[in-house]
Amino acid sequence: MTAATQTLPLSVPLKQDATIIGLVGLAHASSHFGHLLLPPLFPVFMAEFGLSFSQLGALMSVFFVVSGIGQASAGFVVDKVGARPMLFAALALFALAALLASTVTGYSGLLMVAALAGLANATFHPVDFTILNQRVSTPRLGHAFSAHGLTGNLGWAAAPVFFATFTALSNWRTAYVVAALLYVGVLALMWLQRDKLKTQAVVHHEDTPAEHSMAFMKLPVVWWCFAFFLLSTMTLSVVQNYSASILKAMHGISFEAATLTLTAYMLCGALGMFVGGFVAARSRHSDRVVALSMSVAAVLLALCGTGFFGATLTMVVLAATGFAVGIGGPSRDMMIKKATPKGATGRVYGLVYSGLDTGFAISPLIFGAFMDRGWYGATLLGAAAVLLLSVVAALGVGRRIGTTGLLKPAAVA
Structure with missing residues (x-):
């Protein structure tokens, strides 16, 4: 392969960067909304279909197993065909998953929804980061990663409120129909703005060894990144899937108040992402920022687990945990960028972020049994x-950043 990387103009108009960041942010919010396509209605499914916590946790394991396997593979496809077609397909699949959810009559139907939604989710991270890294000017990348994480948290925050509202106004089946229409609307907007989402594909010449495209997998730093995402996401999965039930069981908090606490956690996470964007733009040690923010979050979460606080203070501290995690989000993405060889963006992000799916898949199996x-x-x-x-994994990434030179850059069309 010969190297030919994309070079952006020295002075890219703010409007151009902002439009691309906004579109990718909306796509990311849509994918995170899809993560919670099922969990907000777990209490309804328990009552209507007689399901246990372990069965409900298994639904999310199916979602993230499919997503993880698909995401590791999707990175190669994104590098080969570009990000835009994969984005359109993903949004269409989420619309189909929501529509299918409106018709389920039992556990087998929910399993099918989880699998289809997991397949839809598989492409978003390699797609998003390929577009951002290729289309956004370098000085604004820290803020782009901040906006990307922030909108993802907003997608998580919106889902419980969305499903609670439409279920109250009508019923849960109607809520899923509206969700399907929402995805169709996002897809239509992306189609209208498709010129902003075009990316260059990696070109493999005939004289290039076939195994070269897999060479990035030999880099230890990539696997340290994978481990970080797996571990940090296991914790997030607990908060998303079980925090409402934990708050109700430990402190007698109503379902509505517990759900609002989860939303507050996500909103505080989004605020943390915003602040973290400025931190990431100025810090030369992304791994240390990530380690510090995750350490603070772990302490706060442990305090919630002791039961020492009363109901109100526990809800406040849990929301503050989201802010601490959010601070490290943009620095986390900058850390991954520094660990990514040129020409391998889709492949590396696909593999690394499949660690996120793996964490989401494993966590419900372990902590569902606890519950x-x-x-x-x-x-x-x-x-x-x-x-x-x-935190150990993040510091491990930091020690190994700079070893990516082992992989020669790929040619870009």
Whole structure:
């Protein structure tokens, strides 16, 4: 392969960068909204279909197993055909998953929804970061990553409110129909703005060894990144899937108040992402920023797990945990960018972010069993311990950044 990387103009108009960042942010919000296509209605499914916590956790395991396998593969496809076609396909699949959810009559139907939504989710991270890295000017990348993380958190925050609202106004089946229409609307907007989303594909010449495209997998730093995402996401999965039930069981908090606490966690995370964008733009040590923010979040989460606080203070501290995690988000993405060889953006982001899916898949199997045994405080304490392990992984990435030169850059069309 010969190297021919994209070079952006020295002075790119702010409007151009802002438009691209906004479109990618909306796409990312849509994918995170899809992560919570099922969990907000877990209490409804338990009552209507007689399901256990472990069965509900298995739904999310299916979602993220499919997403993880698909994401690792999607990175290669994104590098080959470009990001835009994969984005359109993903949004269409999410619309189909929501429509299917409106018709389910039992657990098998929910499993099908989880698998289809997982397939839809698989392409977003390699797609998003390929577009941002190719189309946004370098000085604004820190803020682009901040906006990307922020909009993802807003997607998470919107889902519980969305499904609670439309279920209250009509019923849960109508809520899913509206969600399908929402995805169709986002897809239509992306199509109208498709010129902003075009990316260059990696060209493999005939004289290039076939195994070269896999060479990035030999880099230890890539696997340290994978480990970080796996571990940090296991903690996030606990908060998303079980925090409402934990708050209700430990402190007698109503379902509505517990759901609002989850939304507050996501909104605080989004605020943290915003602040973290400025931190990432100025810090030369992304790994240290990530390690510090995750350490603070782990301590706060452990305090919630002790049961020492009353109901109100526990809700406040849990929301503050989201802010601490959010601070490290943009620095996390900058850390991954520094660890990514040229010409391998889609492949590396696809593999690394499949660690996120792996964490989401494993966590419900472990902590769902905790919940079924009534170990509510232990669930939060375990999640905090896993988050501390992710700090070790982040520092491991930092020590190995700079070794990516082992992989020669790929040619770009």
